[in-house]
Amino acid sequence: MKGTATTLTRVLGFCALVTLAGTVVLGLWTTPPDVVQGELVRLIYIHPAIATMGEVAFGVTALASLLYLWRRTRDRRWDLLAGVSAEVGVVFASLTLVTGSIWGRPTWGVWWTWDARLTTTALLLALFLGYLALRRVPGEAGSRATRSAIGGLVAAVDVPIVHYSVNWWRTLHQGSTLLRRKPLIHGVQLEAMLLGFVAFALIYAWLVVHRYRVEDLATRLEDRGFETALAERRAEADELLEVVS
Amino acid sequence: MNGYVAAGYLVSLSTLAAYAGWVVRRGRQLARDKRRAEAGPTP
Numbered sequence: 454m455k456g457t458a459t460t461l462t463r464v465l466g467f468c469a470l471v472t473l474a475g476t477v478v479l480g481l482w483t484t485p486p487d488v489v490q491g492e493l494v495r496l497i498y499i500h501p502a503i504a505t506m507g508e509v510a511f512g513v514t515a516l517a518s519l520l521y522l523w524r525r526t527r528d529r530r531w532d533l534l535a536g537v538s539a540e541v542g543v544v545f546a547s548l549t550l551v552t553g554s555i556w557g558r559p560t561w562g563v564w565w566t567w568d569a570r571l572t573t574t575a576l577l578l579a580l581f582l583g584y585l586a587l588r589r590v591p592g593e594a595g596s597r598a599t600r601s602a603i604g605g606l607v608a609a610v611d612v613p614i615v616h617y618s619v620n621w622w623r624t625l626h627q628g629s630t631l632l633r634r635k636p637l638i639h640g641v642q643l644e645a646m647l648l649g650f651v652a653f654a655l656i657y658a659w660l661v662v663h664r665y666r667v668e669d670l671a672t673r674l675e676d677r678g679f680e681t682a683l684a685e686r687r688a689e690a691d692e693l694l695e696v697v698s
Numbered sequence: 699m700n701g702y703v704a705a706g707y708l709v710s711l712s713t714l715a716a717y718a719g720w721v722v723r724r725g726r727q728l729a730r731d732k733r734r735a736e737a738g739p740t741p
Contacts, residue, residue: 455726455729456722456725456726456729457721457722457725457726457729458722458725473711477707477711480707481699481703481707491700492699492700492703493700493702493703495700495703495706495707496702496703496706496707499706499707499710500706503710544713544714544717547713548709548710548713548714551706551709551710552706552709552710555702555705555706555709556702556706558702559702656714656718659718660714660717660718660721663718663721663722663725664721666725667721667724667725667728670725670728670729670732671728674728674731674732674735677735686734686735
């Protein structure tokens with residue numbers, strides 16, 4: 454095995470690329486401009502899907518943290534999954550804010566406004582950046598995982614607040630497009646949006662699987678003292694080179 | 699094509715591609731390090 458890829462991840466990656474390509478073609482060229490939003494509706498085929506994957510990623514972190522804290526299911530793998538899902542979630546949450554801001558500038562006239570949805574999303578990103586920083590604080594592996602799990606659960610409290618912010622407060626941000634009795638989008642526009650959800654879900658899964666394997670490999674190398682062995686070998690090689698030259 | 703739309707797609711796809719590329723490279727690097735470490739010191 455050259456890296457962290459397997460047949461399963463290759464198939465997953467291929468499906469992610471195909472659905473993403475389909476989303477881009479449908480979103481940028483096949484679908485017509487919207488009556489209200491004009492060309493800017495094309496951002497709606499990716500922005501909600503990216504935002505949802507951010508929420509899913511942080512939800513997975515919360516669930517894995519809970520499973521780590523529960524004595525009967527406590528396992529190092531839950532801690533690893535919580536960490537990698539949070540990292541992928543941070544990428545998605547950052548892109549949510551960026552794409553939302555790009556859509557907001559021509560629509561609302563501003564790059565940023567202290568709207569409930571925007572503010573709670575920014576807070577969510579800050580909380581999980583803090584969570585990732587907490588994971589890097591040195592300490593004994595067990596206690597580090599426990600405090601990270603508690604931190605992950607505390608940070609994830611903001612996830613439902615972000616999701617329901619458009620219902621709980623009067624916001625500038627539009628409400629749900631799909632999760633309502635009569636969806637606001639139809640036909641090829643609906644297809645493009647749903648394909649976008651599939652594409653970004655597959656991308657999330659692919660990233661989490663690979664990132665998990667990388668983190669697992671790094672931890673195992675560290676545990677076995679391979680890093681030290683490598684450093685010693687490199688030092689030996691350098692000495693040998695000096696002698697030869 | 700609308701400039702805002704193009705920017706949104708470009709930023710999203712390039713960021714995800716860069717992150718995925720970093721993850722793959724890091725995986726390959728660690729797998730190589732593991733193989734070297736398991737091979738033991740060179741004579």
